[in-house]
Amino acid sequence: MALQVNSAMVRNGALKGIKVTLELGKIVVPTTIVVTVLRASGVLDAVAATCAPLMGLFGLSGDAALVLISGYFVNLYAATGSILALGLAPREITILAIMLGFAHSLLVEIAVSRRAGSPIPAILSLRLGASLCAGLIFGRML
Amino acid sequence: MGIMWEGLVQGLSGVWVIARIVIPLMILLEIAGANRILERLNGIMARMFRWIGLTEEGAFPVVVAVFFGLSFGSGVIISHLDEGKVSPREVRIIGVFMALCHALVEDTAIFLAVGVPLFFLLVPRLAAAYLCCWGLHRFMVWRERREFQGKAVNG
Numbered sequence: 094m095a096l097q098v099n100s101a102m103v104r105n106g107a108l109k110g111i112k113v114t115l116e117l118g119k120i121v122v123p124t125t126i127v128v129t130v131l132r133a134s135g136v137l138d139a140v141a142a143t144c145a146p147l148m149g150l151f152g153l154s155g156d157a158a159l160v161l162i163s164g165y166f167v168n169l170y171a172a173t174g175s176i177l178a179l180g181l182a183p184r185e186i187t188i189l190a191i192m193l194g195f196a197h198s199l200l201v202e203i204a205v206s207r208r209a210g211s212p213i214p215a216i217l218s219l220r221l222g223a224s225l226c227a228g229l230i231f232g233r234m235l
Numbered sequence: 236m237g238i239m240w241e242g243l244v245q246g247l248s249g250v251w252v253i254a255r256i257v258i259p260l261m262i263l264l265e266i267a268g269a270n271r272i273l274e275r276l277n278g279i280m281a282r283m284f285r286w287i288g289l290t291e292e293g294a295f296p297v298v299v300a301v302f303f304g305l306s307f308g309s310g311v312i313i314s315h316l317d318e319g320k321v322s323p324r325e326v327r328i329i330g331v332f333m334a335l336c337h338a339l340v341e342d343t344a345i346f347l348a349v350g351v352p353l354f355f356l357l358v359p360r361l362a363a364a365y366l367c368c369w370g371l372h373r374f375m376v377w378r379e380r381r382e383f384q385g386k387a388v389n390g
Contacts (some may be wrong), residue, residue: 096266096270097269097270101267102269103265103266104261106258106261106262106263106265106266107261107262109261109264109265110254110258110259110260110261110262111254111258112256113257113261113341114250114253114254114257114258116246116287117250117253117257117345118246120251121246121249121250122243122246122250122252124240124246125243125244125245125246125249125380126242126246128240128242129238129239129241129242129245130239130242134296134304135239136358139338142367150347151251151322155336169345169346170345173249173253173345173346173348173349174246175245176349176361177245177249177349178245178246182362183350183351185328186346186349186350186351187351187352187355190346190349190351190355190356191274191355191356194346194359194360195335195359195360195363198306199265201305201306201333202305202306204307205305205309205312205313206305206330206333206334208309208313209309209312209313209316209326209329209330209333210316210323210327210329210330211294211326211327211330211331211334212328213332216330216334217368219331219334220334220335223335223363223367227359227363229300231355231359232305
């Protein structure tokens with residue numbers, strides 16, 4: 094049962110890690126810039142005020158809507174970029190992470206699911222339903 | 236201009252924090268893969284998958300999705316399902332599991348980097364996926380049995 098470790102494995106793993114880091118950097122950095130500008134220009138406050146009642150159901154502030162939207166429609170890298178730029182409390186980040194775990198990158202991933210034989214309406218409602226339920230539960234628990 | 240600069244610095248330092256978690260995790264995943272850890276765990280996992288109605292052929296795409304994700308794993312998953320060795324009822328169970336729970340290494344690494352505890356990243360997704368699949372499996376078994384009995388009575 095002894096584990097074999099050699100330099101080729103470490104090199105391959107490190108290369109994959111760097112590849113993922115570069116991929117996510119291409120999205121995280123532009124997102125943080127855009128969100129920082131939105132925040133400074135006051136646009137974000139308007140969006141946050143509109144979304145505050147809905148976000149309140151999940152124990153989140155109105156700002157957090159931006160994280161959910163970027164995660165659902167774009168991907169988790171964009172959501173992370175928004176989290177970094179907004180400076181949310183750890184409790185809110187945890188609730189968002191749980192909600193986004195169930196539903197993210199929906200445009201791309203629903204296409205993969207469909208190709209793997211699952212109908213779009215079923216998978217979309219399953220994922221969004223799980224995400225919203227998790228938000229209701231953990232928003233109260235945490 | 237100052238605001239954009241602030242955003243850029245924040246973004247880059249965030250990427251650096253994530254890199255320090257993602258790169259070591261990818262090295263561990265590579266070592267685990269090269270040592271065939273998945274195959275060694277097969278016995279334990281096979282039993283857990285049987286409870287939700289998946290055979291070994293059906294469990295394979297789920298394991299790929301959980302460890303490698305839907306975009307990295309999509310080629311392998313789709314070609315495996317296209318081969319037709321997996322029954323249509325298993326395809327439905329696989330679809331539900333994959334939708335709720337996939338890319339557990341990468342997704343978890345990203346959120347660990349922004350300070351979310353590991354428990355909240357793994358347990359809700361695995362538990363929800365497993366329970367939904369178990370429910371779907373039991374429902375399909377119940378429906379098949381009822382149809383079978385209906386036929387027996389009418390015939």
